[in-house]
Amino acid sequence: MRKRAWSVLLSAVMVVALFAGCGVDDAAEGSQDGKVTIRFHTHGNEASYNWKETIAAFEKEYPDIKVNLVILSEKGDTQEAMKKLDLAAASGEEMDVLMFSDPASYAQRVGMGMVAPLDDLIAEDGYQVQEEYKVDTQLDGHVYALPGKFNPWYVLLNKDHLDEAGLAVPQDWTWDEMMDYAKKLTKGEGANKRYGVYFHGPQGGGWMEFLKLALGNQPDQTEFLKADGSSNLDSPLFRKSLEMRLKMEKEDQSSTPYEAMLSQKLHYRAQFFNQEASMIMIGSWMNTELGGTEQFPLRFDVAVAPYPQNEEDDPVGYAPVTTDYMAVAAKSNHPKEAYQFIRWYTTEGQLIQGKNIPSWNKVGTNELDQLVDDILATTENPEKVDKESLVKVQSEAKAAKMTPPVSYQAEIYKVLNEEYEKLIFDKQDLDTTIRQAQERVQTIIDSNKK
Structure with a gap:
């Protein structure tokens, strides 16, 4: 079903490309002056990814390979970038290296046949x-991409508020324990109330x-x-997630x-930098803003805690x-040259780029510190x-095994968001919410099997 869906999508994109034309230069790139030129399509802009310095370092180390950078969105808009990438592929534009910002974009283009498996090249590398x-x-037992940056979610803490409440930075x-912290950090009433924690979602089927x-x-x-496409909403951890959101907002008011x-x-x-909330749970893309920015200056000390566990063990x-x-x-x-570039970029290239913590396990303590x-x-x-x-949170963080996204992911998100809003706005109880969520999601799964 998934492959059929993406075949239809690709056909539609090709029609658009034929009628609208493609604005990206599709001149063939090949061997020039004994060098191989590869084209690298990315959503990442210069400000966020330091491409000039990074690519110059690669070309110095691999003088026989030239990288032609194609920035698909100057403002770093991933949706705009994916639309342009699909148009470029449909029009037959030459491309060698592709960058995807999320599992869904990655899995979808693998399903469309746009991405090559890397298993043989990795085996050669040993x-x-x-x-x-x-x-x-991994998708369906094959590796189609190597990971670049490593942005685990964590909890940001207003350390001044912790000190005021006599709370230590959690190791x-x-x-x-996190919910207890949120209660103890909540202070004041009405318009001047400071909340222990702020959650930025769900909203509109996102976050x-x-x-x-x-x-x-x-x-x-x-x-x-x-991973097999069946519902995971019978997990007690889904119920626990809803129970925690209810308790913190309705009972603890934290x-x-x-x-x-x-x-x-x-x-x-x-909410965080203006000290309206003492804690936020967010991704570590915030590392580049932790010390404050011109738009959001920092007027207090900040600490970082790991993502909470369900049980101590x-x-x-x-x-x-x-x-x-x-x-x-x-x-x-x-x-082969495209693979050489992504292998280099996801290892030592990440250190040269200097914008993010890498997914590469061989980054030492001193390198991470620097x-x-x-x-x-x-x-x-x-x-x-x-x-x-x-540094402690970043070095100890781990990613779960990836569950391949499905083509109807957005439908599921929309349904779950709707059921959550009925719960949080007191229109239905927890048991009804879970039952409704399970039934509606199962209907979506079944309709996509036909």
């Missing part, structure tokens, strides 16, 4: 992907991490669907009300993780960040 990298990128903690809190600290089955988030269009950066470190999926195009004329220094140095007040807690 390493095991699972040992080499922190992020699992590891459970959800129960669904906030509907699977308790599922996040697991090595496997962290999604609403299992989390910013969901209705306020929607009606006031609140944002996690403002659960494995430490598992958290939702985002990465960049670096792939070789299925129709590349230079697959990377964190370099990243924080780009902020306004790096001295206000508890670097020790940040």
